[in-house]
Amino acid sequence: MLRTNLGQRIPDGMRDLLPEELVVQERLEEEILALFRQWSYQKVLTPTLEYTACVQPDIEQDDSLYKFFDREGRILALRPELTMSIARLVSTRMRGGDFPLRLCYGADVYRNTAVRHREFRQVGVELVGSDQELADAEVIALAVEAIAGLGLKNYQFNLGHMGIFSGLMLEAGVDEGLQSKLEEALARKDMVGVERWVSQSRLPTRVQELLLRLPHFHGGEEILDEVLDWSERPAIQEAVERLRKIYRYLNYFGVQENVSLDLGILRGFSYYTGAVFEGYVPGMGFPVVEGGRYDTLYSDFGVSLPATGFAIHLGTLLEQFPLSSTESADILVYGSDAEQVIRQCQALRAKGKRVEMVLGRIESDVAQKMAFQKHIPEILCV
Structure with a gap:
């Protein structure tokens, strides 16, 4: 579809x-x-x-x-x-x-x-x-x-x-609505909003000055x-x-x-x-x-x-951070017999090797080119 x-x-x-x-x-x-x-x-x-x-x-x-x-x-x-x-x-x-x-x-x-x-x-x-x-x-x-x-x-x-901040609000008797607006503006670092809410309030001049300085x-x-x-x-x-x-x-x-x-x-x-x-x-x-x-x-x-x-x-x-290159396999394995290729890959993985298996038959020059492009240091033909 x-x-x-x-x-x-x-x-x-x-x-x-x-x-x-x-x-x-x-x-x-x-x-x-x-x-x-x-x-x-x-x-x-x-x-x-x-x-x-x-x-x-x-x-x-x-x-x-x-x-x-x-x-x-x-x-x-x-x-x-x-x-x-x-x-x-x-x-x-x-x-x-x-x-x-x-x-x-x-x-x-x-x-x-x-x-x-x-x-x-x-x-x-x-x-x-x-x-x-x-x-x-x-x-x-x-x-x-x-x-x-x-x-x-x-x-x-x-x-x-x-x-x-909450102590200042309590001391000045600020209502919950104005406190929420001031708190939200301060949390967003919105100084224009802080100045607007303070100027529109009826808070004592000293409290207004403290809030603007805060x-x-x-x-x-x-x-x-x-x-x-x-x-x-x-x-x-x-x-x-x-x-x-x-x-x-x-x-x-x-x-x-x-x-x-x-x-x-x-x-x-x-x-x-x-x-x-x-x-x-x-x-x-x-x-x-x-x-x-x-x-x-x-x-x-x-x-x-x-x-x-x-x-x-x-x-x-x-x-x-700069992007890191992905980890390449340790070895590329290819061959004409699928059973042998699979068994060899499994044996190498059992030893802790990172193995990439070629899916199909390829010639050695193609395998070398593939390993070069994928930064795989070793090639094995079985």
């Missing part, structure tokens, strides 16, 4: 990976997962399809989900990320585990958004069961080392805390002392001191020079509650690493567990 034009295309935001592209992606993933294992993280895998109540327990009508109905009429969705899926896994099959749990993954996620990619390959970790600042510092340091280990240069991580508050530990002068509200004071402690721990890990404090960071997912961070590499205008603390998410799954983690958007990083 002749395929239609649509049958020859792939859905928007999805992509094929050629052998040489897949070689790079798999190599990067193997290197990162090896590092995770070195830090005592164990790999898990959750289903590609989840019930929408799992992946978005508080936003059933999220348009960013790819949704389906099963035969019983229940709504399913392709997972948009793995944090919630792992929360479901931990709260059910791993509920009696020895906490804290250190889990990692490498998997595809899907988001039906108006961006270039809607299918993402992610690798990441979840550290579940510790509310200590040292846990935050561990996952941030691990994220930095993962990017550094790939050989990338001039990368930069930014670290903030959700409690500073996205530009970027630097070292010295900026935290200035934040303490903003307010005596306990929530803000606690967030600052937690951030200070995490930042100092990063110095002990030896990664602090690659991390700047950025009080304008707000993560796009609503479940983040504490320290949040992003990692950038040159030439890419969006974060390739995203993570943070989410201490209330597990209550949606019937347990009370603090947690922190991050995800690396591996697919987007492919553009930073």
